[in-house]
Amino acid sequence: MFRLTQKLSTEFSKQVFNSPLAESTILGVACGLAAYGKRPVFELQFIDFIYPGFNQLVTNISNLRWRSFGNWKCPAVIYAPYGAYLPGGSLWHSQANESALAHYPGLNIVIPSTPADAAGLLWTAMHGEDPVIFLIPKHLLWAEHEYTEPIRAVPLGEAHMLRSGSDVTLVAWGNTMEKSLEALEKIGDKIRVELIDLRSIVPWDKATIEESVRKTRRLVVVQEDTENCSVGQMLISHVASKTELWNEMISPPILVSKANVMIGYNPIYEYSALPDVEQIIAAVERSVATRHERTAVAAGADRGHMSREPEIVMPESAARGALTSPATPEAGQKRSITVPVMGEGIRNAKVVSLLKNPGDTISHDDELCEVETDKAVYPIQSSFAGVMSEWKTKVGDTVEIGQELGTIITGEPSFADQFQEAAEESAGGAVEAAVPSRKQPEIAPEDRRRYSKIEPALSPTITRKLLQVIPANLQIDARWDAICKSRDTAKRKNGKQVPSPSVMIAWAVVRAMEKHPHFRRLILEDERIVENDNFDLGIAVALEGDRLATAVIVDANTKNWGEFVKTYNETVDATRGGRVDAMNAPVVITSLGAFGVKAGAPIVVPPSVGTLFVGTAHRELIPNGKKNESAEVITLSLTFDHRVVNGARAAGFANEIKKEIEGFKIPTAKAEAMAT
Incomplete structure (x- = not known):
């Protein structure tokens, strides 16, 4: 298929033979030859086609040595092209299915990511006493590399550390190694990532992974296979089951994986299903962002749509x-x-x-x-x-x-124009589809029901603006005790007339914006990006009739504590009363804490570049030294426009807000005078 064995049957006619395209026959003959003392190496066109021969594989090949007490052996190598990332293969030419094969005892499984590892692992597989499933990422079959040094045998069960680091452990294999290397090129030196190529799936190198996680205290696993019952989940489960490792970890393990979906025929569907560089970067940044606390004991899984929407970059x-x-x-x-x-x-x-x-x-x-x-x-x-x-x-x-x-x-209008037209029609009359089909169906004669006019949740103007946004989201928890302590102190001093927690959080956000200029920016209708030294702050306000408005604190950074509290309360009250402010706030704060919502993923509407959702206070187990303790926290969920801000700067901004909240004290006149 990939010309890997081209001319071998001619040059080595007594050793190399063409086999029929019948996987059950291929595997059955391999088992028979191996049992009679040969060391066969058989090729399947694609690993996707192994299932017609599954009975031979799991009933005979995998257990022959065990059920004969070692009297019979099956030292066969079955190799096949594996995985996706070469478009157009779809269902039967693009699968990564190592987890299904790894389930059966007696089978060794390897997935090299370089030509040197492919040669070294193949040598070891051909000299072993047990069957080996040798999965070759398809791009390796086109790769040509020259090595000046002799290729050495690679032992099974030995991972390869490509890059040493101290911030986070990143484990990958096969095609995802190439994606991981591309991600590290973009991350640069700002995060010290320890990159490990697992390469041997069964057996796998537990010691190397444990040692690395013990050092970095964080783990991100990237795999091409489906998430369900996968090798990546096995790695995370193993690490989480080691008490001494789990107590040392300061961030939940993250799995970047293909979700439980098919590989589509159209390359767009294929690339959108697979882990990409941006998802890997997001997972690494999210792992490092939870620098001081672990929010939950369960392992996280990044299916490509949790913390940020991937940008699918492809031809x-x-x-x-x-x-x-x-x-x-x-x-x-x-x-x-x-x-x-x-x-x-x-x-x-x-x-x-x-x-x-x-x-x-x-x-x-x-x-x-x-x-x-x-x-x-x-x-x-x-x-x-x-x-x-x-x-x-x-x-x-x-x-x-x-x-x-x-x-x-x-000869047709753009999608955006169709969307705007539909929204305007919906706002002005009977309910219709948000995006009209090419031919609208007529209402059946027997349908005599009356349809009431319902206003859309978002105005057509906002809907139009959202079409241009490239949204990304990250979340981080902040301890709540400093806010509570400040409130209690103010109550004892001033009685009931004390600032609300919302005002205190808004004050913390303004202080963070002062230190992060990317979140003082606005993106205009013509996509120009502007930045000001003095900036506004937006507060989302719920109105009657399930409507939303934004109260805008103008020049929020220029106000002292007393002025800020007064302006905040007056602005929110005026907005509830119907006043509409000019919207030039780079960041908008929103919350559903009154409904007990812990976390959410808000939308960001230009010209703003970020929206911060503040969840209700709740208790979580967080590390304190080498022990865990229960503490009251709030979840900060930041959605930002990727056209203006990248993930690392957004993570830094979220961490700064967290720092301001956890160290909050009501400013005194003396402290403000010293600050100015």
Whole structure:
């Protein structure tokens, strides 16, 4: 399939044979040859196809040595291409299924991430006495590396530490090693990550992982396999079961994994299902952000959608129809027709037909042209309606993946315009779909019910602004005792007329904004980013009729404590009374603590760059030295616009708010005078 064994059957005709495409036969013959003293190495086209031979694998190969008291052995090597990240494979060419194989005693499983490890592990596997499932990430089959030093055998059960660090342990294997290395390049030196390539799944190197976690006290595991009952969960469960390790850990283990979903045919679906660089960076930053407390005893799992939404960076040609264009183009704009990604290892194709002529009307999903590869003829379809403009190729040309073939002049409004139109219609009359379909269905004659007009939860203006935001979210807990102590002290001194906890938190946020200029920024309608020395603070206010408004404290950083408390109360009261303030607050604070909500993921609406959700106070087990103690905390959930702020700066800002809250004291006139 990947030309790995090309010509071997000719050059070594007495040792290498072509096998039938029948996995049960392949595994059965391997078992028989191994049992009679041979050391067979058999290839499956893809590990996805192993299941027709599963009976031979788990009933005979895995347990032959055990059930014969060692009288029979099965030293066979079964190798196969493994995993995704080469688009177009989908269900039967892109699976990572090491956890299903690792379940059965008697099978050794290895997944190299470099050519040197592949050669070293293969040597060890071929000289062992037990069956080895040898899973090869597909990109290795295209990789060519020259080594000046001899390749040495790699023992089974021995991990490889690629990079030493002291802040967090990052464990990966196979394809996710490449993604982890890319993530560390972006992280740089600001976080000292210890990167370990597990490479041997069964047996696995418990000692190396334990020693690293004992040093860093944090663990992030990255795997390509499905989260459910997985190797990553096994690693986390093992670490969590070690009492001495668990008591030392200062952050819950995090698993970055493919969720319980299929690998889709369209490359967009494939990449969105798999762990990517941004998810790994987010997991590392989230692990390091909980620097002083552990919020829960259960291991965390990052499925790509918990703490931040991943940015899926991939060739636009991967989209079905392969039409590249801006996110919200204007009607009448030219759209490029490009050669899409068409499958494993396909790098070019031949144009065999052009089905549309310049000036022809194009509808959605119309076939525009056909290209031929070594495997099949592929139609290229249109994702837009419009008019054929021109072809930039001709029949018989050989074209590369991603190459522009021609252009279409679109005749439809952009998605954003459709969304805005639908929202306005919804606000002005009967309830309709938020995004109209291409052909609205008629109401059935027998449906005579009356529909009441319901205002949308968000205004059309806010909805339009949200289309441009790239949201990301992180959460951190802050101890609540300093706020409670300050309130109690103020009550004893001033009676009932004391500032609310909300005012104290707002004051802490302003102090943090002073130290973090990225959260003093605004992003304008034209996407220009501006920053001011003096800045406003927004407070979300609930109004009657399930409506929301934002009270704005103007020039919040210029006010002393007394002025700030007075302005805060007056502004919130005025907003509840119907006053509408100009919205120029870089950060907005919101809370549902009155409803007992501990945490939430708020939205951020431009021109703001961040929204801070403050949860209700609750008790958590947190570390205090080498012991855990119960403490009252609040969860701070910060959503920020990734166009303006990156994850590391957001984590620093959240930590600064936490620091201000945990060290809060009501400012005195003397203290404020010294501060100025």
